[in-house]
Amino acid sequence: MDLINSFLNWVVPPASMVMLACAWPALCFINACEWLYDSYYSENMEEKVVIITGASSGIGEQIAYEYAKRKANIVLVARREHRLRGISENARRIGARHVMIIAADVVKEDDCRRFINETVNYYGRVDHLVNTVSLGHTFYFEEVTDSSVFPHLLDINFWGNIYPTFVALPHLYQTNGRIIINASVENWLPLPRMSLYAAAKSALVNFYDTLRFEIKDEVGITIATHGWIGSEMTGGKFMLEEGADMQWKEEREVNVSGGPVEEFARLIVSGACRGDAYVKFPSWHDIFLLYRVFAPNVLSWTFRLLISPHGARRTSLIGTGRPFAEVSGRPLLEGTSPRRLLTGPVAVSQQLKME
Incomplete structure (x- = not known):
């Protein structure tokens, strides 16, 4: 058996690459035909019911x-009801038939049951469930001195998607509905300062890829994957749900820019209505998958060159410092640099608070 595996290790990868190269033009043609057909017969959403979690700003708002x-x-659905009111008015002006706002915490199963039941009781159905909640971080794992931050990250990024799906799934079966997930390229593309976030997103994608096989074609699943996009997160804010700020902005070491949130949201909704299994923005990130499978060392060397550290690491407050409001005995104002306020070793555990 060892000899057979050794032989296959040498033969299968190059043979597969040759076959893929030969079949690439035909695959592109087939995909283009499928795209045109699905676009022509795209799902008509008029009068249908869409639940959007994490809708208080960012990707959720634009969706x-x-x-x-x-x-x-x-x-x-979001925690910040005051934000939802303004967004609901905008949605009505744009053309929404009816907009309902519900303040809820998606990491609590009871809250999820409440907003799903309220939706079904009012509209009688659920057609699309869009999960956009996300919590990012920019600290090195070794910097963390308070591990209580770990469950918060995993609760939002994983369970904050699973609970709404679990509760809504029976209703989605009745309408042959669709679940839309907001994932990230970090689920398979390793980047520094994002270890826990990447792990949670990887678990999320694997869960929904598996669920897709379990529910077959009775409920559709669209997994949207993005790189850096121009949202509050790339602008330097931590978020507890898409757009729900932590209590301070981080002064980033690297200026980050990306594509517009509006374009990503448009692609997500268009792809979901076409019935696409995956939506990727931008799609050129996929080339790194080949390197990861066939030349992982090249990918590793490239990232080490492109993302080399300059100067000493700076401790991030999340999970490593004092409670936000207690730093230097005064609250941190938006835009205040934590580096100017920290004057000594960070030892007291901090708390994550949601709006």
Whole structure:
């Protein structure tokens, strides 16, 4: 058996690459035909019911506007009810048939049951469930001195998607509906300062890829994967749900820029209505998958060159410092640099608070 495996290790990878290269033009043609067919017969969302979690800003907000253009009935779910009111008015002006706002915490199963039941009781159905909640971080794992931050990260990025899906799935079966997931390229592309975030997103993608086989074609699943995009997160804010700020902005070491959130939201909704299994923005990130499988060392060397550290590491407050409001005995104002306020060793555990 060892001899057979050794032989296959040498033969299968290059043979597969040759076959893929030969079949690439035909695959591109087939994919183009499928795209045209699915676009022509795209799902009509008029009067259908869409639940969007994490809708208080960022990707969730823009997705709400895209569904509004398609004249859907929209249910906006987030913790910040005051933010949802303004977004609901915007969605109505754009074209939404009806907008309902519900303040809820998606990491609590009871809250998820409440907003799903309220939706079904009012509209009688659920057609699309869009999960956009996300919590990012920019600390090195070795910097963390308080591990209580770990469950918060995994709760939001994983369970904050699973619980709404678990509760809504029976209703989605009845309408042959669709689940849309906001993932990230970090689920397979390793980047520094994102270890826990990447792990949670990887678990999320694997869960929904597996669920897709379990539920077959009775409920569709669209996994949207993005790189850096121009949202509050890339602008330097931590988020507890898509757009729900932590209590301070981080002064980033690297200026980050990316594509517009509006474009990503448009691609997500268009792909979901076409029935796409995956939506990727930008799609050129996929080339790194080949390197990861066939030349992982090249990928590793490239990232080490491109993302080489300059100067000493700076401790991030999340999970490593004092509670936000206690730093230097005064609250941190938006835009204040934590590096100017920390004057000694960080030892007291901090708390994550949601709006």
